[in-house]
Amino acid sequence: MKFLLLFLLSLSSLFATLNVQTTYTTVAEIVKKVGGEHVRVNTLASAHYDPHFIVPKPSLISKLRRADVLVMNGAGLELGWLPPLLKGAHNGKIRPGAKGFIDISNAINLIDKPVAVSRAFGDVHAQGNPHYMLDPYNVLPVAKLISEKLSINDPSNASDYAINLVKFEKEWSSYLEKLDAKMSTCRDKKVLQYHELFNYFLNRYGFKSFGNIEPLPGVSPSSKHTVELIKVMKDNNIKKIVHDVYHSQKTGKFIASKTGAKVLVLPHDVNSVDEADTLENFYSFIAGQLCQ
């Protein structure tokens, strides 16, 4: 009986799907599209929490221990939590430099690259703004990179990954047309943010961000800065405050109450809010909120 079980187990491992771990949920959706039936995708970080600060629970180590491929955001976003997990996982397949280690920021031209880097300016990302998945136009370059890398890790299904990519490209291109059409109806394009989290989306559709509720990246709001922001809001007639799901909205709501603006809570990843349950719904929800 045991032998039969062992035999079945070894048999199933022969036809095993690729075990892919992603750090965040949005990328996981892209991997599902490109990988199709050949991949099993898991995500380390909960979409409800600040992507910079994920609690490195031991259960995440065992997820990484069993992974064939790790797809990470890169650009410093995982710097505070992923390295010890990777070290603890003892998995050579996904160590940096191995073929199973995929940093998708390699497919992206990052914006907001700081001219000078010092923590005197707050928690600045030296390589540029890492929240690039907020730009729906970055989905396809990422999908292309993932398709290439999956083919390298699983050459026997390379043609499927290529076909899935072509299908997805078609699907996504027509979605982008619809999204662009929707965004072109947008009139009021002046916003305030909590953190420079939505810059990629705002830049893509010509929004102007007039400032951040946090005085410096990673620094909690201060009353002095808040007073300044209220003045900026009034002077420029800004009616939208773009907020993430994980910071306290206290300061944002206070500013809104003083200026007649509205706090828009936007997802930073798929599943950050209930409505953003798929890749398309994720971007559509952001568009709908910004463009109402």
Next chain:
Amino acid sequence: MKRIIMISLVCSNFLYASSEVDELKQQLQEQNKVIQSLMKRLDNLENIKQIATQKTLSVESKPKQSPIQSYDYASVKTKNISNSASFSQKEYLPDIALIINSSAVGRNIDNEKYSSYEIPGFISDDPEKEIPFNPDRGFNLNYAEVAMSSAVDPNFDAFAVFHMTSDEFEIDEAYVSTRDLPNGLKIKAGKFKSAFGRYNEKHQHAWEFSEQALVYAAMFGPEGLSDAGIQVQWVAPTETYIMLGAEAMQGTNEQSFGYEKGNSLYNTYAKASIDITDDTSVLVGTSYIHGKNIEGNTDIYAADLTIQTQLSSYSSLAFQSEYIYRNMELNATTARQDGMYAQLVYKYNQNYAAGVRYDTLMKNNQGDNNLDMYTAMIEYQPFEFSRLRLEYSLDKSKYYDGKQKDVQQLMLELNVAVGAHGAHSY
């Protein structure tokens, strides 16, 4: 590719610049033919490659930088004067972090007397004993610590921590660990902190309370179990986190070991963790350490429990407790002692945290039982890399001139970290 060929051909032409013009023209024609045939072959190859990947992609990924495209041959030749960067190695520098820890202490015992404390059965009343953290009433610069880490090659990582105080330089840790062993194995060799339990592996600035846990201070001293040796760890390929570890160490820790004739310490431990809910995780561990002291064998048994609940991105509640039992053969007797601590830390938000800890040495056949310590702290972190901690402790475990005396202490500790980002551990 085509351009490389072109440029190299142009270059080769310069070499024969003294040849006659007719000859050159002839050569150029021949070479043009060669170029054309090469281009054809290249085109063919590219076509094959495209067929292999089944399609061409409509979407541009990050534009690949072509070094040839922007390569202005003539101008570079004249501008390439300074060679200062030819041997630049700064890209190979290891990640470096600097940690500075200092404190202001108020205590109901003067400095001279404080260092002569005794915990009967554990710590002798030697007035020269080392008190590395917060020894003085008033101001203390506890240490500046430099941590460096880097990959050595595809096979090894190196990590070192240099601990510097006003009059001492110490290598806290310096080890090499494997990067690429199969089957979930990892080997570490050098000087390192033992990974048994929860507390031992952490450096002082990563402790949740500035004052060391009593049971660790009593059984292992201020640095814990840290020694030259070798460590093997294995992580199981299971959904439940299971890690088994074994260590062989020199055994120089005088508090519990200190055998001097050879390496003598062997340590095994197991850790397991599950998530009860998405936001609540439990970690349990158990360890067995066998070694020798100058007079006989020492056996240590330990167990630990951690429960952590995340309330939001920045808010959490964490309970942690460890129990350690020691059986130590001495000349005339066998010391049977145990102790434990239990702590609760509440992180309110990104900036504030508070915690309480209860320490006790329960069983002690070499002195008094039930030696307790109570600690409470409030923490303010204006930014991720700086921390102010106000900590009060009431220590009922210390003896002066043979008599127990309550030590009360109020301490404000400032800790900053600059340089490479030290990731948070669980």
